[in-house]
Amino acid sequence: MSPAGDEVRVVNTEQRHYAQIAVLCRTTYPETAPWAPEQLDSHRHVFPEGQFVAVQGADEHVVGMCASLVVNWEDYKMLDSWETFTADGMFTCHDRKGRTLYGAEVMVDPRVQHQGVGDKLYAARRELTERLKLLRIRAGARLRDYHRYAATHGPAEYVVDVANGTLHDPTLSFQMREGFHVIAVVPHYLTDDPESMGYAAVIEWLNPEMVRPEHVKERPTAFLRRELRTESGKTQTSAAKGSS
Ligand SMILES: CC(C)(COP(=O)(O)OP(=O)(O)OC[C@H]1O[C@@H](n2cnc3c(N)ncnc32)[C@H](O)[C@@H]1OP(=O)(O)O)[C@@H](O)C(=O)NCCC(=O)NCCS
Structure with missing residues (x-):
């Protein structure tokens, strides 16, 4: 591993x-x-x-990665699985006419987590979304x-508590800090994931350049961060990390 302190930068995957x-x-x-070379080739072929x-x-030295495709959200159902959204991880369903950047993968080497690497990867995604004039980023957050907490909380209850800040989830709390909101909680999102027990939150970040009031109004308020629930008029600007 490269010496700690070396600046981490984000580049396109080669x-x-x-x-x-x-x-x-x-x-x-x-x-x-792990991601197979054929899958990574396919990602770079459809959406480098x-x-x-x-x-x-x-x-x-690679310390993190993220992989995304563009989808036409109307072609899918909220309850669709990761496999459906990503064409079994090949991204062959990438549709440049769509308006939604779909976050299919993000990971940071556990040895360098909590040092802002994930934030840099998400910043690259937000910049890409703005550059391509897409409406939003959506993803399933396991x-x-x-x-x-499964013994005491239903999955939606758990998400409400994470949104409130009463509970901390190592993935969802980070994503909410990155300006995402939860728009649904879905079962059977990831097979073979004992940690999430298959449950995921469908999360959304709206491009501040493209967002209109109806996009904000459509969000279920139950999962919004507490401070935003009574301030729906301010949700748009509060959601836009990196845009102010
Ligand atoms: C989710 C994930 C990508 C985040 O990556 P990361 O590099 O740790 O992200 P960051 O360092 O930018 O932020 C993580 C936390 O560290 C904090 N942090 C960032 N820099 C920090 C620093 N210098 N000192 C202390 N804390 C710091 C952030 O505020 C954030 O806190 P929060 O969780 O309370 O919001 C990473 O945990 C991961 O790879 N997890 C496993 C794979 C996974 O679950 N992926 C998501 C699938 S849906």
């Missing part, structure tokens, strides 16, 4: 990063098969500008700590 992405996957998700790695040092 073939030379694949081997390190595989190592990153195995470190982050030891139980799950949507694939990012966070690298450190002159040798481009409820990573839900298994710890």
